[in-house]
Amino acid sequence: xxxxxxxxxxxxxxKRQSVAFWCNPISGHATLYWYQQILGQGPKLLIQFQxxxxxxDSQLPKDRFSAERLxxxxxxxxxxxxxxxxxxxxxxASSLAGNEQYFGPGTRLTVT
Amino acid sequence: KQEVTQIPAALSVPEGENLVLNxxxxxxxxxNLQWFRQDPGKGLTSLxxxxxxxxxxxSGRLNASLDKxxxxxxLYIAASQPGDSATYLCAVRLSGNTGKLIxxxxxxxxxxx
Numbered sequence: 512x513x514x515x516x517x518x519x520x521x522x523x524x525x526k527r528q529s530v531a532f533w534c535n536p537i538s539g540h541a542t543l544y545w546y547q548q549i550l551g552q553g554p555k556l557l558i559q560f561q562x563x564x565x566x567x568d569s570q571l572p573k574d575r576f577s578a579e580r581l582x583x584x585x586x587x588x589x590x591x592x593x594x595x596x597x598x599x600x601x602x603x604a605s606s607l608a609g610n611e612q613y614f615g616p617g618t619r620l621t622v623t
Numbered sequence: 624k625q626e627v628t629q630i631p632a633a634l635s636v637p638e639g640e641n642l643v644l645n646x647x648x649x650x651x652x653x654x655n656l657q658w659f660r661q662d663p664g665k666g667l668t669s670l671x672x673x674x675x676x677x678x679x680x681x682s683g684r685l686n687a688s689l690d691k692x693x694x695x696x697x698l699y700i701a702a703s704q705p706g707d708s709a710t711y712l713c714a715v716r717l718s719g720n721t722g723k724l725i726x727x728x729x730x731x732x733x734x735x736x
């Protein structure tokens with residue numbers, strides 16, 4: 512069974528530029544999560560989808576971050592404009608009915 | 624507000640030692656607790672998941688315990704090997720929530736040959 516796929520794996524941008532990350536969850540997993548992991552810290556949930564709908568986006572900086580999950584499968588997370596403090600690893604995870612979460616390899620973002 | 628703390632932040636041991644990693648949480652109303660392993664530049668790999676009704680889970684050389692009343696969990700690694708070197712993260716899922724995990728900051732383990 513294929514795992515959670517993410518791309519790109521690495522991205523370097525300048526501040527004020529925009530960037531987008533893509534995630535393809537495990538087939539059949541209705542719940543999808545985006546986490547932000549700053550160096551030396553544990554991951555922090557940014558947004559959670561159940562199928563197409565947003566379940567929790569309470570910690571998403573909505574002035575610059577947006578996310579969508581079209582057709583209840585793939586998801587994209589966008590940052591516009593990026594700030595230096597957005598440098599982090601962005602992890603996507605999926606689960607079946609909100610149970611055990613399976614994580615992708617992450618996208619490492621560096622904002623210069 | 625649920626807070627998860629892991630101590631120590633870093634640990635270095637010689638190969639073959641048994642070791643314990645600690646995780647504490649402030650709200651005992653959890654649905655489950657999960658231990659993950661993270662290798663440098665990689666995603667998270669789930670090691671053990673303990674439901675709130677369970678006291679421990681075992682997988683190979685790993686044993687995780689859960690004491691909800693005291694807000695503590697431990698991950699015991701027997702006969703450590705250099706390949707165990709990684710960051711270990713614990714995460715709790717709160718009762719009644721949608722599956723959101725609250726993570727500790729991790730313990731970085733180095734096992735020296």
